[in-house]
Structures are given as C-alpha cells and as structure tokens.
Amino acid sequence: MSEHDESFADQNFDTIFRQVMQELGVSRMVEDYRIKADPDAPYFIISLRLGKARSSVKVSDMALIDQASGGSKITIIDENWAPALLTKLWQLYGRDAVEQLTRFELIVTGPGPEIISNLELDPGEELRTKVLDAVWRVFPEGFKVRYNLANDKAMTIIGTEHDMQEEWMKLAEELHKEMGAS
Structure with a gap:
C-alpha cells in the first residue's frame, strides 16, 4: 500500500470515528485519540485519553x-x-x-x-460503555484477535485477524503510555 493510500485510510478512520463519537455524544468525554493501522501486517490500534467523568x-x-x-x-x-x-x-x-x-x-x-x-x-461506567461502543463501530470487522489495555485515564485496543505479534502489543503499550496511562 502506498503512503498516499495509507494517509487516505487514516483520514477516513479519523473522520468516521469523529462522526461516531458525535452521534453517541461522547466527543467531550474523549480528550485525545490516536488510530494506527497497518494493512500489510495487518493490525489496527485505537488509543484514547479519557476525560474525567462526573462523580457518582x-x-x-x-x-x-x-x-x-x-x-x-x-x-x-x-x-x-x-x-x-x-x-x-x-x-x-x-x-x-x-x-x-x-x-x-x-x-x-x-x-x-x-x-x-x-x-x-456511576457516570464513569456509562462513559466507558459509550466510548467502547464508538470504538467497536470503527474497528475493522474481521479483527477478532484483540489485546486491550485500560485504566481510568486511557483505553487502548489493538486487533488483528491473524496471530497477535509481540511487537504489535509493544506498539499498543507505547501508545497507551503516550495517552497518559501510568
């Protein structure tokens, strides 16, 4: 896949994810996010920095x-x-x-x-549920093998349709840390 094709795909994932978050009313709950995809590998990573939910x-x-x-x-x-x-x-x-x-x-x-x-x-529970709904709507359908990282500050999910590679999991962990996870 050419760099132009990858850039186009990344822009499409970004646009779709923004629209889905807006439809579900969670745009303000997600402070930042990153989507990385490598169709040649193939893997798909989405990492989100979550906003602070109201208290119970x-x-x-x-x-x-x-x-x-x-x-x-x-x-x-x-x-x-x-x-x-x-x-x-x-x-x-x-x-x-x-x-x-x-x-x-x-x-x-x-x-x-x-x-x-x-x-x-608990609004935090509702936040996580809605954000996960947005993630699943943009996640490639056949990518059933997944590795998840989550805490109160960030959520990162990597998926593939093949065996999960250690190097991909490390990429997801690095991205998770960048999003503010401790």
Missing part, C-alpha cells in the same frame, strides 16, 4: 421519589441523568417493572422510595 450521584440528588401503589414514583429534576437512570432501573428491575409516564416521570414496581433514593449512578 445518588438518585435522591437528581430526582424526587415518592411512594406509589406497589413501588415508587420518580420525578427526574436533572434531565442530564434521565437516560442513565432509566438504563440502571431496567438493568436492576427489568423493563416490565419500569413504566415511563412522561419524559421525566417513572413508576417502578417493586422497590420502595428508600431503596430507589439510595441507588447510585
């Missing part, structure tokens, strides 16, 4: 919780948390137990207000 928050700090027949009524007062709260409630109690009356009003069958009030949402 209790449901009682983002919503009003009242007793409801057979459970709890939740009125969300901080709309930024609405999607994360709904997802958390579905995970814990199932979709059948969570009724969405309006955009910001929910009825949860089962747990009482005290239990719901003390639930905590």
